[in-house]
Each structure stands twice: as structure tokens, then as C-alpha cells.
Amino acid sequence: MPPLSYDARKIAALTTNPGCARRAVLDAAGIDKARLAGRLGATPGAFTQSPFALTRGRAFEALVKANGYAELITLLRAELAAPVEEARVADLAAAEGDRASVRTRARATERLLKRVIAEEDSRLILDHPVLTLEIAGQTAYLEPDALSHRIGDRIHVVVIKSFAAIDGQADPRKTAAAAREAAVHVLALRRTLTGLGASADLVADQFLLVCPKDFSNRPYGRLIDLRQQLDAVEHQLRRLARAEDLAGALDADASLDLSVQGDQGPPVVSDDHLARTVESLDYLYEPGCLDFCELSRHCREKALAAGAPARLGGTVGGDLPGLDHIAVALSLAHGQAEPDEHRREVVERLRAAARLRARCLGRGVAS
Amino acid sequence: MSVLTTYARLRAAEAGRAEPLATVRHVHLAARPFVLIPLALAGEACAPLAALVGAERERPELLIVAEPRDRTQRFAFVADLADRVLPHLDSFTRDTEEYTGRRDGAKRILTRCTEAPQILVPNPGGIAFLRLLGRSTRFRGTEGPHAVPPGVPLLGKWLTWFTDRAEFPGSSQLLAMTEALSVHWATGQSGTEDGNLASLIGWIAPPDGHDGHEAARLAEDPALRPPAGPATDPVFDHTLHELLDRYERAGTDPLRAALRHQLEKQLRSQLAPTWDLMWRGVDLLRSLPPGASVAGRWEFDRTLFTDYAAYLAETGLPQARRDHAVGAARRLARLEDATARYELARAYDDPLVMAEHELAGRAFTGVVIATDPSRMVKGPRSALFRPLVTLRTDALPPRLELGDKVKSPTRRDQPARLLAVRALPDGDAEIDLELEGGLARKRKPPAPPGCVPEPGEELCYTVLDTGHSPLAFPDDEATPWTHGGPPTPYTPTEDDADEAWE
Numbered sequence: 001m002p003p004l005s006y007d008a009r010k011i012a013a014l015t016t017n018p019g020c021a022r023r024a025v026l027d028a029a030g031i032d033k034a035r036l037a038g039r040l041g042a043t044p045g046a047f048t049q050s051p052f053a054l055t056r057g058r059a060f061e062a063l064v065k066a067n068g069y070a071e072l073i074t075l076l077r078a079e080l081a082a083p084v085e086e087a088r089v090a091d092l093a094a095a096e097g098d099r100a101s102v103r104t105r106a107r108a109t110e111r112l113l114k115r116v117i118a119e120e121d122s123r124l125i126l127d128h129p130v131l132t133l134e135i136a137g138q139t140a141y142l143e144p145d146a147l148s149h150r151i152g153d154r155i156h157v158v159v160i161k162s163f164a165a166i167d168g169q170a171d172p173r174k175t176a177a178a179a180r181e182a183a184v185h186v187l188a189l190r191r192t193l194t195g196l197g198a199s200a201d202l203v204a205d206q207f208l209l210v211c212p213k214d215f216s217n218r219p220y221g222r223l224i225d226l227r228q229q230l231d232a233v234e235h236q237l238r239r240l241a242r243a244e245d246l247a248g249a250l251d252a253d254a255s256l257d258l259s260v261q262g263d264q265g266p267p268v269v270s271d272d273h274l275a276r277t278v279e280s281l282d283y284l285y286e287p288g289c290l291d292f293c294e295l296s297r298h299c300r301e302k303a304l305a306a307g308a309p310a311r312l313g314g315t316v317g318g319d320l321p322g323l324d325h326i327a328v329a330l331s332l333a334h335g336q337a338e339p340d341e342h343r344r345e346v347v348e349r350l351r352a353a354a355r356l357r358a359r360c361l362g363r364g365v366a367s
Numbered sequence: 368m369s370v371l372t373t374y375a376r377l378r379a380a381e382a383g384r385a386e387p388l389a390t391v392r393h394v395h396l397a398a399r400p401f402v403l404i405p406l407a408l409a410g411e412a413c414a415p416l417a418a419l420v421g422a423e424r425e426r427p428e429l430l431i432v433a434e435p436r437d438r439t440q441r442f443a444f445v446a447d448l449a450d451r452v453l454p455h456l457d458s459f460t461r462d463t464e465e466y467t468g469r470r471d472g473a474k475r476i477l478t479r480c481t482e483a484p485q486i487l488v489p490n491p492g493g494i495a496f497l498r499l500l501g502r503s504t505r506f507r508g509t510e511g512p513h514a515v516p517p518g519v520p521l522l523g524k525w526l527t528w529f530t531d532r533a534e535f536p537g538s539s540q541l542l543a544m545t546e547a548l549s550v551h552w553a554t555g556q557s558g559t560e561d562g563n564l565a566s567l568i569g570w571i572a573p574p575d576g577h578d579g580h581e582a583a584r585l586a587e588d589p590a591l592r593p594p595a596g597p598a599t600d601p602v603f604d605h606t607l608h609e610l611l612d613r614y615e616r617a618g619t620d621p622l623r624a625a626l627r628h629q630l631e632k633q634l635r636s637q638l639a640p641t642w643d644l645m646w647r648g649v650d651l652l653r654s655l656p657p658g659a660s661v662a663g664r665w666e667f668d669r670t671l672f673t674d675y676a677a678y679l680a681e682t683g684l685p686q687a688r689r690d691h692a693v694g695a696a697r698r699l700a701r702l703e704d705a706t707a708r709y710e711l712a713r714a715y716d717d718p719l720v721m722a723e724h725e726l727a728g729r730a731f732t733g734v735v736i737a738t739d740p741s742r743m744v745k746g747p748r749s750a751l752f753r754p755l756v757t758l759r760t761d762a763l764p765p766r767l768e769l770g771d772k773v774k775s776p777t778r779r780d781q782p783a784r785l786l787a788v789r790a791l792p793d794g795d796a797e798i799d800l801e802l803e804g805g806l807a808r809k810r811k812p813p814a815p816p817g818c819v820p821e822p823g824e825e826l827c828y829t830v831l832d833t834g835h836s837p838l839a840f841p842d843d844e845a846t847p848w849t850h851g852g853p854p855t856p857y858t859p860t861e862d863d864a865d866e867a868w869e
Contacts, residue, residue, distance in 0.1 A: 043588075050604040056410030164412030166502060167688045215412050215503045287557030304580070312376050313557035319373040326377050333374060349726070352762065353374040356722040359732070360390060 006140035012180035013292045015232045022283040023293060031256050033294035039258060039271055042298035060162040064210055064219050075221035079208060082151045093128035102141040105130040116150060117198040123149045131188040144185040154204040157185045164212045165220045182207035183229035205230060250280055287313050321346055334366040369723050372553055380555030383578030385570040389551045390719050392655035395539035395665040397485035401455050402645045404489055404638055405496050407597040408435040409604055413499040415444050419638040420451050424646045429635050433614050433627050442515045445504050449518030456484050456525060460676050483672040486529055489564045489595035489641055490545045494533050496597040501526030505685040527686045528675055535702060537664045537709035544648040551655060555579055564644050565592040571651055593637040603637060658716030687857040692850040697840055711831055715776040721827055728766035730829035733758030733798060740819040741812035752811050753801045754819045763796045773828040781805025
């Protein structure tokens with residue numbers, strides 16, 4: 001099976017739970033985590049998009065880019081004070097024909113970027129460019145919605161989203177997700193430009209978010225600062241280079257091959273074998289994983305079996321330093337076991353809590 | 368969250384059943400709550416798709432939009448919803464009672480409704496959706512192009528008002544069921560997972576033969592337990608997409624009617640399980656006795672409801688899109704004040720909440736071991752009547768200092784002062800308190816029976832004080848430049864309603 005390549009969303013997800021070696025290795029190896037979850041007998045996290053959301057997203061992007069990108073150019077003028085002169089647009093999705101592979105489009109993007117670097121007053125907007133980013137020995141092809149022309153000697157990444165900004169305020173969670181994706185694009189563009197001999201400063205550390213205004217379809221744009229996200233993504237990418245080291249700890253016969261023999265034959269690697277390999281990769285489950293990782297429900301069951309308090313949420317884990325098992329924490333709290341020196345303080349607090357609750361509820365401490 | 372909650376969650380996880388976080392109910396539950404479960408179309412800013420509504424458990428009413436991408440139909444839906452909600456709100460304005468309150472800086476006899484409406488939605492997402500629905504409808508014109516029925520902007524103003532009130536802790540006018548339940552129970556799963564009403568109730572009241580873990584897993588299957596909205600299950604959206612497309616293309620009226628019927632059936636199947644859960648949530652909350660301060664907070668809710676209904680009957684301007692600086696500052700102060708009052712009242716109402724403060728060392732519980740009910744001390748002019756109470760407690764409250772003023776939730780009108788703390792060899796402590804009031808205005812002994820605690824009585828004392836006054840603000844005319852000077856009163860502009868219809 002061809003490995004699934006990284007996309008901006010996946011790379012951004014890595015910054016959400018950076019400590020999870022399992023996800024780092026699986027993504028680096030390009031494993032289809034939803035299928036893997038199915039093979040492990042877990043329900044894959046449901047991340048299918050609603051057909052309504054897809055249609056709406058496409059319609060809105062088409063609207064922003066309709067009539068020679070009139071709306072986009074208007075927004076660039078308003079938000080970035082771009083001069084009124086006509087800007088040209090190179091549509092990289094269409095230019096090479098619909099069936100153009102990402103590789104061809106990436107090469108075309110690079111050619112155009114060379115021109116943008118060479119001409120200081122280049123007025124070229126790149127639509128659907130393809131940028132490449134080397135991650136853990138793999139080339140990821142990234143597709144930003146658009147790149148602005150050089151305005152004030154800066155290129156801005158443009159992200160078009162169909163969630164609304166109502167009275168100037170968009171859903172903060174969705175905005176944050178868009179910003180994480182934009183940061184990946186900015187980083188990829190900077191690396192591409194430095195590769196072409198230009199300065200990384202040519203790419204702004206802000207991006208233009210375009211979304212519908214209020215309850216209408218009218219586009220609304222705002223520049224959003226990315227410096228924090230850029231730091232986070234850069235840090236993760238440096239870490240990712242070690243994914244191979246992480247995988248190095250695997251047994252020689254470890255395998256994550258999900259393919260089947262022939263068309264619909266038996267799997268090449270047995271479910272048990274897969275499970276063994278997955279379990280040998282350290283995971284770091286936290287409830288937030290449920291929002292973005294296809295394998296999260298599998299890890300949740302493992303965390304449940306392991307009695308890990310962290311699955312109850314960050315504050316619970318944070319309240320129990322040094323206690324990594326629920327049953328152990330409870331037996332210490334109920335005085336059925338004695339803590340060592342390092343855990344004395346946390347156990348004292350748990351015991352006080354147990355006493356207070358027992359008294360308020362009129363029951364014995366451990367009953 | 369505190370270690371107390373953490374411990375409760377650990378126990379719940381181990382036992383497979385939710386643990387109580389409260390011994391009394393901290394929210395008001397109306398005799399006739401209005402349950403409203405909205406569904407929205409994915410991908411749109413605020414496109415209502417359906418709602419299951421009603422104040423009677425046996426009679427949920429289904430409202431749907433057959434073409435949710437069509438604005439005219441969306442507002443027709445809102446008009447339908449207004450026809451259900453507005454008469455319900457109106458029904459509370461008839462019976463009123465008199466009370467003495469302040470208005471325009473003077474004491475006056477005022478009236479307020481004896482009961483007020485309460486709206487229940489499944490989750491915070493439901494509140495957010497109603498807020499958007501309010502925002503999208505309150506400015507709509509009832510004349511001219513794209514006119515809407517008068518109920519639409521009126522409902523918009525009410526929804527905006529309700530969702531604004533929902534941000535105030537202690538207000539019970541609009542409640543999200545998941546949040547109301549989470550105040551009273553700790554589950555053995557994370558807060559994120561508690562956001563799913565079905566799995567939360569699965570933990571609190573697991574079906575026979577299942578524990579909380581299993582019940583919650585079953586509840587996570589969207590085919591078994593459709594999401595409680597406003598977002599729909601993306602898999603269900605495929606069915607819906609097909610039906611909506613067929614409806615739009617249908618040429619004949621009978622075909623449209625048949626498809627509409629199918630749509631209703633599908634949407635009802637998505638909403639009905641949540642309807643049951645909402646009422647089970649109501650049952651669960653009703654199983655707890657109300658806290659002592661709940662009625663007082665609800666009285667305030669009733670007063671505000673009465674005042675806003677009167678405002679709508681007189682001026683009735685929609686709420687501005689944004690608060691001006693003064694309004695925002697006032698609102699923030701009111702929010703902080705409401706939060707502080709609510710937290711305090713909860714602690715006084717509920718020993719399990721007070722336990723949080725005990726754990727933090729701001730309160731202690733002890734048994735009275737000795738009293739000196741006729742103690743007199745030297746005062747500046749004459750001798751003062753100050754009975755002495757000695758309690759024995761099992762833990763030394765670290766944050767209490769000698770001389771601190773303390774009060775007991777069960778003796779709220781009796782201020783006391785901490786005189787001495789003696790640590791005992793076995794880890795317990797003896798605490799001396801002197802009573803400074805609550806002695807039936809007696810200036811010398813004997814105090815009437817019951818005024819001084821008796822030996823053997825168990826009492827909780829805390830430094831938390833209910834005598835808390837909100838921040839004073841200057842009059843509008845005296846607003847300093849930091850807040851933009853005196854504000855100009857809000858008048859709606861054409862701009863507010865300006866929005867492309869398509």
C-alpha cells in the first residue's frame with residue numbers, strides 16, 4: 001500500500017499532543033490510522049466531514065475566487081493595503097490540467113516562485129500552489145489555498161475557511177486550527193524560498209484568514225499573527241526527525257503492513273502481529289486525542305486497562321503527581337497502603353479529601 | 368476542580384458509577400421547564416435544521432426546515448419556533464406579586480412575576496446556537512423587502528436575553544443539561560467526554576446490567592445514540608443530503624409532501640432519544656433537594672424576567688451588536704459579582720462544596736466539646752456579652768488566623784471570632800470561638816435556648832463571608848475618558864440588519 005503522506009492538518013495535529021511516540025511513528029510511516037484502528041478491533045474516531053460542510057466549503061472558496069479573484073484582491077487591498085494596480089493570478093490547480101500530479105504542480109509552483117523572487121514588484125497571486133516539506137525522510141506535499149503577491153515585500157499565506165466571523169468574531173477553536181495549518185504552510189514556503197536562495201523573511205509571519213461575514217456569503221478577511229504557532233510547529237518538526245529513532249526500538253519482526261493478499265484476500269500481517277507492534281510503541285493518551293486522532297479510542301481502552309488517571313483529564317493527572325494508577329491512588333487514599341517519601345504530600349491531600357467526602361456523604365472512607 | 372473532585376472521579380472510575388459532587392441541587396428547576404433541542408445544518412453559520420420543543424414530556428413538537436439553505440424557509444422556521452416559545456413566555460407574565468425594591472435611586476413598591484420561564488437545552492453548543500439564532504433574527508425588519516413575521520425579531524431579542532443570562536453563574540433561566548448535571552456528579556471519564564449527554568447520563572444512571580464505562584461506550588455510537596445537537600452526525604448527514612436534494616428537485620406537491628414526511632421521520636429519529644435524555648436529566652436533578660439559596664436566586668431571575676418583559680412591551684429595541692465600553696465594564700463587574708456570590712452561596716448550602724474550602728483550609732468542621740454561655744469580656748466602655756464555644760476538629764485549618772471573623776452555614780446570623788487554636792498530640796485540634804452576635808439582642812446572660820451551640824453539636828465554621836458588596840460605578844455622565852466618556856445610547860441602524868438575503 002502506498003503510504004499516506006503528511007498534510008498540513010496531520011502536521012498541525014502533532015503539535016497538539018507532541019509527547020505521543022505512537023502517533024509520531026505511525027504518521028512518519030504513513031500508516032492509515034483509521035484502518036489500523038479497525039484492524040485492532042477499535043472504533044476509529046469519526047472524522048468524516050459532513051457533505052454539507054464540504055459543499056459549503058467549496059462554494060465559498062469558489063465565490064472568493066470568482067470573477068478573476070475579485071473578492072480576494074479586494075480583501076488583499078483592504079487588509080494589506082495592497083496598491084490598486086491589477087494583480088495577476090496563476091491558478092496552479094488548473095494550469096497543468098486537472099490530472100496534473102502534485103509533483104508536477106510542485107515543480108510549477110517552484111518555477112513561479114523563482115519569478116516572484118526575481119521581480120521585486122511581482123504582482124502574481126498563486127492559487128492552489130503545491131509546496132513541499134521534508135518530514136522524517138518523507139516529502140509532504142502541502143496545498144495552501146493561495147499565496148498573496150508581494151505586498152510591502154512580503155508574501156502572505158491565505159487560508160479560506162467557510163466558518164463564519166460574526167460581528168468580527170469567529171469560533172476560536174476553528175480559528176486556532178486554521179492558524180496551525182497556516183503555520184505549516186508558512187514554514188514550508190520559507191524552506192522552499194531559502195532553498196531557492198531567497199530570504200525567509202519574504203514570507204510574513206501573519207496569514208490572511210478569509211471567511212464568510214456574519215450570516216451572509218460575503219467574504220471577510222483578517223490578518224492573524226502566527227509567531228507562536230510557527231515556534232510550536234518548528235519545534236515539532238525538529239522532534240519528528242527522531243521518529244526513526246523511536247521506531248528503531250521496535251523488534252526486528254515488527255510490522256505495520258495493513259495490506260491484504262490479492263484483491264480481498266487475507267491480511268499479509270495478522271491482527272495479533274499488528275497489535276503487538278502498536279503496543280510496543282509508547283503512547284500518551286489524553287482526552288484531547290479524541291478530537292483529532294483516529295486511533296484515540298484504541299489508546300483510550302489501553303489507558304483504561306492500565307488504570308492511567310490521565311485519561312480522566314489533565315487536571316486529574318496534574319493533581320496526582322507520581323501516581324500513575326487509579327487503583328493504587330485509591331488504596332493509598334484509603335490507607336490500605338503507605339506512600340513512599342516522594343508521594344507523601346499528594347497522598348496526604350487525597351486522604352484529607354477521602355475523609356471529607358466520607359463525612360459529608362455519611363459513609364465509611366473506603367465504602 | 369480540586370483534589371476533592373479528582374478523588375471523586377477516581378472513585379467513580381473505579382466503581383463504574385458517577386459519584387455525587389453535591390448533596391443539594393444548586394440550580395432551580397421550574398415546574399414546567401421548556402425543553403428545546405436544536406439541530407443545525409453542518410457547514411452553515413446558523414442554519415436551523417430542526418428542533419424538538421415543548422414543556423410537556425409526553426408532547427414533544429417537531430419543527431423542521433425542509434430547505435435549510437433557503438433563507439426564507441429558515442425564517443419561517445424561526446416564526447414557527449416563536450409561535451411555540453413566545454406564548455410560553457407570555458403565560459408567566461399574568462400572575463404577579465409586589466415587593467419592595469430600588470428603582471431610579473429610591474425605594475419603591477414594585478411587581479414581579481410569581482413564576483418565570485426556564486429553557487433547557489442539551490449542551491453548551493445548544494446555548495451557542497441559540498445565541499447565534501438570536502443574533503441573526505433580532506434585527507430583522509417586519510416591513511419592506513424580506514419582511515419577517517413580528518414574532519421573529521421578538522424571539523431574537525428573547526433568545527439574546529436568555530443566552531446572555533446563561534453566562535451568569537447562578538442564573539437558571541437557560542441551562543445546558545450537561546453542565547447542570549456535571550455540577551452535581553463526577554463521572555469516571557474526562558470532562559470532554561462528559562460533554563456527551565448520553566454518556567454522562569450513562570455514568571450517573573447506568574442501565575441495568577451495565578456499569579458506567581459500558582453505558583458510556585454504548586452512548587458514543589451515533590447510530591444508537593444520535594448526537595444531542597446542534598451538530599448532526601456526519602454519517603446521518605449523507606442520508607439527509609440525499610433527502611434534501613430530492614425534496615428540492617421534487618416537482619409535484621404530493622411528492623414533496625411525501626418527502627417532507629420522510630424528512631420529519633428521519634429528523635425525529637435523531638432528536639427523540641435526546642428528548643428522553645433531557646427529561647431523565649430533569650428527573651435526576653429533581654431527585655436532589657434544592658439548596659437553601661436556590662429560591663433566592665430564582666427570585667432574582669424572576670425579577671429580571673419581569674423587567675425585560677416590561678422593557679420589550681415599552682421600548683423594545685434589540686440588543687446592540689456590541690456593548691459599548693461602559694456597558695462591557697458594568698457587565699464584567701456583574702459577572703464577577705454573580706460568580707463570587709454563587710460560589711459562596713453554594714458553599715453555605717452544601718457541606719460537600721464547603722468541603723472544598725475545608726480542604727483549602729478556609730473552613731473547618733468540629734464537635735462542640737465545651738461552652739461558656741455566660742461569658743462577659745471587658746469592652747471599651749462597658750462589659751460585653753461574648754459566649755465562648757470550644758470545638759474539637761480532626762485537622763488543623765492552616766489558613767485561619769487568630770482574630771479571624773468566622774461564620775457557620777447553619778448559624779448564618781451569628782458572627783464569631785477565632786480566639787485560640789490548640790494542637791493536640793493525636794493530630795486533632797481544639798478551637799475556641801467567641802460569639803459576637805445572634806444572641807437575640809441580649810446584652811447579658813442568659814441567652815435564650817438555642818442561641819449558644821450545645822456540646823455534642825457538629826458545626827462547620829468558615830472565613831468565607833456572604834457580606835459582599837458589588838463594585839460601584841460612576842453615573843453614565845461621569846464616565847471617564849478611559850471608557851470613552853459618557854456613552855451615547857444605542858439606537859439600531861440600518862447597518863445592523865444589513866445582510867445579503869441569499
